[in-house]
Amino acid sequence: MDRIAIIGGAQLNGTIPVSGAKNSAIKLMAASLLTDEPLRLTNMPRLADTRFLGKLLTRLGVEVTESDGSDGQQTLLHAPEITSGFAPYDLVRQMRASFNVLGPLVARSGQAKVSLPGGCTIGARPVDLHLQAIEALGAKIDLHEGYVYAQAPRGLKGAEITFPFVSVGATEHAMLAAVLADGVSVIHNAACEPELVDLQECLNAMGAKVEGAGTPTVTITGVPRLHGATHAVIPDRIEMGTYAVAAAMAGGEVRLSNARPGLIDALLDKLKEAGAGVEETADGCIIRRDGQRLTAVDIETAPFPGFATDLQAQFMALMTTARGESRIRETIFENRFMHAPELMRLGADISVSGGEARVRGVEQLEGAEVMATDLRASVSLVIAGLVARGETTVSRIYHLDRGFERLEEKLGACGAQVRRIKGDGEAEL
Ligand code: EPZ
Helix, strand or coil: CCEEEEECCCCEEEEEECCECHHHHHHHHHHHHHCCCCEEEECCCCCHHHHHHHHHHHHHCCEEEEEEECCEEEEEEECCCCCCCEECHHHHCCCHHHHHHHHHHHHHHCEEEEECCCCECCECCCCHHHHHHHHHCCCEEEEECCEEEEECCCCCECCEEECCCCCHHHHHHHHHHHCCCECEEEEECCCCCHHHHHHHHHHHHCCCEEECECECEEEEECCCCCCCEEEECCECHHHHHHHHHHHHHHCEEEEEECCCCCCCHHHHHHHHHHCCEEEEECCEEEEEECCCCCECCCEEECCCCCECHHHHHHHHHHHCCCECEEEEECCCCCCCCCHHHHHHHCCCEEEEECCEEEEECCCCCECCEEECCCHHHHHHHHHHHCCCECEEEEECCHHHHHHCCCHHHHHHCCCCEEEEECCCCCEEC
16 A cells, blocks of 8 residues: 655745645536536546546446546536446445435436445444435435435425534535425525535536525525536635645745635634734735744634634644644544544644644654544644654555645645655655
8 A cells, every 4th residue: 555755844835736626526526417418527636536436427327538638637427317326335435425426316317226325434424414305305215224215206396404403415415406306495504615606506507596505595496407517626625725734834935826715714814823924815825934933723623614624634733833732623523533643653742532632732743654544634644744853654545545636746846755655665756
């Protein structure tokens, strides 16, 4: 298995272009199941997760064609007909968001058999709200032997869906199913993440009538059919935030381009509070830090526009060398501190109790061998490695490859000493 080796100590200086958002791209890809015409997605990231989903969609009848031309990275998805409504366990367990094919399959062909995703390292992550939404839209749902059987032979019907708490995936799933339902659906207590707005824009470009995404109430007026469209994937706010933290950690000056302002304000406010220089630009931001040590600040994760849980591990890495004590509260997932013991292997001083971690900044981290436990945890270890004395090696980086496109190249272009060590032991720059 590949590893990443980082030699700490280099400042970061340069420009990092932000890729298309993984967490938007995989929901937009699922939207291709809703029409027999081609959906062209531009600004597509090339990641393990988009490949996983491409594999599953191909099995369901979607022709998936990737092209990397002068117009950038694109994926053309075309499902003239749904050839199978079966999403097997071996594909769904590899990526939970694959579960979101259930709604579009039932909406278009009246039936689906989709594996339950199973457990996850960051929390239990049930799918009860997803099933509540699909059932409210009139599908008959049965659970047998780890599979969800959904049937709506006469199509889905518009409905009022009220979520008891905010779920990004369930809101997206309800939108993906309701666009072809007969009548009007209203989603109350919807998630407001920017990826929901992106999904609304793509669905509307395909002929859907969706309003209100980005607010807690989304209204969907069902249409009998959708058509093909071209849509550019929104920039990845988590990738942008990750490199913003990396720049604040390593010092230097990094411009993040190809992004959008307003996507990570909660993080940028905390970076300013900690003492980093932050300048918003038309297509991203510039992060600066001279030699001065950052000051510890507290964070609490929350749904958008609050501090993103997907940036919590990276921020914890940043706080390991700040002056003072930082309190980090995780409120979205119950087990999202798996990076703390790994950061402690690098010399960080962290104690975790329930949903709160206390990080007492140390002057210097020391390179060590560490292990990635999930996608965002793994990049937090790379960030810590940027300032640790000597070499840090991060193993199990297949997690990293799920969500960060060309990470070594992007950091390397700014002066970081990061290289991938192939599984056979051969080093590759
Ligand atoms: C999305 O997960 C993202 N994944 C996550 O990013 C992100 O951390 C999360 O939203 C929160 O922002 C994708 O978009 C693919 P939720 P999702 O449903 O949709 C509970 C990454 O690193 N819940 O908003 O699965 C759930 O257990 C990933 O890229 C239920 O109880 O998150 C959690 O505690 C990790 N029942 C809370 O709700 C349900 O039916 C919020 O989860 C659904 C969710």
